[in-house]
Amino acid sequence: MARVFRRFVGFVMLQCSLLHYLSAQEVVITKIQLKDNEAIINYDLKDDILERKYALFLYSSQDNFIQPLEKVSGDVGVNLSVGGNKKIVWKPKEEFGEDFVGQLAFELKGSVYVPFIFLDGFDDYKELKRGKPYDLVWSGGRGDNVLNFELYKGENKVAVLEERPNVGNTKLILPVKVKPGKDYRLKISDKRNRDEVVFTEEFTIRRKVPLALKLGVFFTVGVATGLLIDQLTQEDPIIPAPGVPTR
Template identity: 50%
Template sequence: MKVFKLLGLMALVPYLASAQEVQITNIQMKGPDMIISYNLIDERIDRSYSMHLYTSLDNFIQPVEKVSGDVGVDISVGANKTITWNIKEELADFSDGLKVEIKGQIYVPFIELDGVEKGMIVKRGKISDIRWTGGRGDNILNVDLYQGDKLVRGLGELPNTGNAMLKIPNNVPPGKNYRYKISDERNRDEVVFSPTFEVKRKFPLLIKMGSGIAIGVFGYYLVKSLIPVNEPDIAGPPDLPER
């Protein structure tokens, strides 16, 4: 596989006067993955960007999908960013050389999310109320549950009514670094991630174990009470006198 390095280009917003630039610093192959290292430069370090990877296979029209790392929405400004692209999973085969390009634009959330705070605890099977503002009134929102960059499961579709009741299924493993992904069904670029939170069991495991012990002890005594007790023999009626 022959790979050509190409400096990334950023789609700049015309009215911004500050300098913005993407610098691809290195490209290497590691097994089935292409690792692209880059710097995201902006004089305003408080900005974040939507960053996507494109290739020459379709003349840089559609972003590739099998990617992870510093790619997608809400990418902060800074150096030493990496994008990992699983080429084998996305492409069946290709014989020509490949060029890559990184494009980005300033990230502006299409909705403002409320009701989820960083580090909060969400219990499985319990309904949580989330609220938001913004978005078009007629759009449908998709809600997914992620742990880090890994999709755990879809939580369904919501009308843009400004609030929703969400429930984490009981079979979701407890853990940290969970977050909601809310996206517009019609526009794949309109995506918002909630702050990360922790998922816990509805009832602590210790309480469940304690209940099991109590039931087991009760069952033992119940069974024990039903077992006949060996009592001393009661004398029978006297023998009839002999004639």
């Protein structure tokens, strides 16, 4: 497969497009390399206004640059900061299958990032518990939008939550099967437009009932049960028969 992969990426062409505003803005591809069946793209994102955020997506000629590639990680997506030495990693075998062979052109397209909805207060949550309901409130977006809610840990999607209509609020309940840990965040997107995406700040997921408390309850019940069984299985004391009087 390594030979097929080299043939495949040997025809890659990369273009950049960025919607321009009044300040100087530029995306400069600095390096493209192949490593361990992955394509690695390094670039610089320049803007005179350093506080400005961007949305950048990688497209291919496989579908005539209609939908962004999904098997990508790194400095790609939304809410990207201005700066140099940024990196995108793309996995072609996961995107198109092990047997894909062909010629492709790629395009890195972007614009200034403006969230399509605005969350109200959710980023104040630093810790969330599994199975507990939380209020999720937002504003913006079209009234006929259907929103997708997904749970990520770092850059990996770990759970797909229910779709919700864009009514401005909902109850969020994290599945109990999700492992406790740090670096979780929610991805909220428009079902009809994949470019309209927002991420929450990262948060920690904890058990609804602490594990130590669960173990303490089990231990207490176990001790009580053991005492009960011990009492039930104890034999009645044997009382010796009274002695026979000699006279």
